[in-house]
Amino acid sequence: MSPCLTPLDVAPVLEDPELMAGLALLGGAVAACIEIGTSREQLFAMVVAVLLVGAAIGATGQGRRLMHWANMKTLECAYWIPDIDEGVST
Numbered sequence: 116m117s118p119c120l121t122p123l124d125v126a127p128v129l130e131d132p133e134l135m136a137g138l139a140l141l142g143g144a145v146a147a148c149i150e151i152g153t154s155r156e157q158l159f160a161m162v163v164a165v166l167l168v169g170a171a172i173g174a175t176g177q178g179r180r181l182m183h184w185a186n187m188k189t190l191e192c193a194y195w196i197p198d199i200d201e202g203v204s205t
Contacts, residue, residue, distance in 0.1 A: 133182050137175035143167045 147164035151157050 133178035134175060136178055137171040140167050140171035140174055144171065 144164050144167035147160050147167060150160040151164065154160060
């Protein structure tokens with residue numbers, strides 16, 4: 116039996132929430148690049164491809180910024196919970 120990847124094997128790679136929106140937008144950019152070669156509306160497809168790549172870059176950056184903010188807020192909230200250290204250390 117040959118080893119093959121199942122969706123459960125690939126899932127840990129795709130669990131990074133910072134990259135998920137960027138990957139979806141890059142998928143749209145790939146589709147737009149395919150449309151450049153196959154459709155009559157090549158200029159429109161080029162504009163859409165460029166916009167989607169830019170949106171993917173922006174979404175990835177904002178996702179990382181939001182993840183950092185969420186982690187910092189979690190730490191700030193945990194700081195004010197009394198006796199949190201004793202509960203975590205056991």
